[in-house]
Amino acid sequence: MADTVNSLAARVHELQVALLTHGADAVVPGRDAPYSPARGFLGAPRSVDVTTGFHDVVARATALGPDGTWLVAAGHSNLGVLAVLRGEADRGILHLDAAVTAGYNDCVELHAAPMRPLHGDPRFRALYQRMRITQADLDEFFWLHREMRLMSREAQDAMVDNMGRLDTGVSLLPQAPMPTREPNTLGVLITRIDLAAVQTALRQAALKADFQRSSGNTSLSLIDGSWDDPRATRDARHAEELDSQRERAAEARAFVERPGAGTALTPCPPLGSITYPV
Numbered sequence: 001m002a003d004t005v006n007s008l009a010a011r012v013h014e015l016q017v018a019l020l021t022h023g024a025d026a027v028v029p030g031r032d033a034p035y036s037p038a039r040g041f042l043g044a045p046r047s048v049d050v051t052t053g054f055h056d057v058v059a060r061a062t063a064l065g066p067d068g069t070w071l072v073a074a075g076h077s078n079l080g081v082l083a084v085l086r087g088e089a090d091r092g093i094l095h096l097d098a099a100v101t102a103g104y105n106d107c108v109e110l111h112a113a114p115m116r117p118l119h120g121d122p123r124f125r126a127l128y129q130r131m132r133i134t135q136a137d138l139d140e141f142f143w144l145h146r147e148m149r150l151m152s153r154e155a156q157d158a159m160v161d162n163m164g165r166l167d168t169g170v171s172l173l174p175q176a177p178m179p180t181r182e183p184n185t186l187g188v189l190i191t192r193i194d195l196a197a198v199q200t201a202l203r204q205a206a207l208k209a210d211f212q213r214s215s216g217n218t219s220l221s222l223i224d225g226s227w228d229d230p231r232a233t234r235d236a237r238h239a240e241e242l243d244s245q246r247e248r249a250a251e252a253r254a255f256v257e258r259p260g261a262g263t264a265l266t267p268c269p270p271l272g273s274i275t276y277p278v
Contacts, residue, residue: 003060008071009193015053016078016197021204054078070186073102077109077190085114093118097127105131105187107268108141111276119271128271134184135262138269143255144191146277147176148198150253154246155202159209161242165235171243173206174250175199181255184263 054075061071080095096104109115110128118124133141155173162171178192 003064003068005064005067005071008057008061008064008068009074009189011053011057012071012074012078012190013193013197013200015050015057016194017200017204018053019050019082020197020201051079051082054082069102070189073099073104073187074190074193076102077104077106081109081114084118089118089121093121093123093127097123100127100130103185103187104190105133105137105185105268106141106191107131107133107138108145108274108276109191111272111274112145113276125271128268131268132185132265133187133268134265136181136257137184137188139258139261140179140181140183140188140255141191142277143179144188144195147253148195149277151175151198151202151250154249155206158206158242158246162209162239165239170207171239173203174243174247175203176250176253176255179255181257184265 058072058075058079061068061075064071076095076099080092080099083089083092083095096110107128151173158171158173178196183189
């Protein structure tokens, strides 16, 4: 089957979910905790499969011509950040430079904790200064990274809330709707895939934990005569209330484009001037 933009975008999403799901040995020593973009959420992958996959994306997206250029940027930016997380700064800068050439412009991501040690490198400063962005796109970049953080925290809260539940229900981790505005720069599409991957991976993890709890409770209810049915009923009702609260909160976080936000291309904010969303 011939590659298309949609099929390769789906492949990038698949690779990022794999990275999130199958994780890392550790964050690079001396760095802050992992940050929320899909490619850095759990650190560098154990195997080379994800790296090989992103190299393959770059090659296949290049063959698509101009329509695939932003996917070339997606592949190189993922390879760049993964190299930095492994402590391979030189390799990371080479990939990030190629990503910028192909249209990558997520200046917010380049202020995340693992990237800050590169800020003093002249090569990194040079590639950063080549990036261009609109104020409207910058607003969305901030929202996308903030939403990754918020959903990650909600997933952790939900895990704590579900501990000890005696009911057999399964909760679906809510997620904010993806922005639908037409971006001024295609680099925004890369970070939308990042958020989608975080949403997918967190939902899969939450569902897996819930199914395990539900299955365990079902087994106990069959073999343990002391099963507490009234408590299980209360737990189910409480879980439904929490699910409704989280659903409303996710809907309320939907991105709203700021009236009058500029759409003219300008240089990114000066390096070091952005505070990464926490």
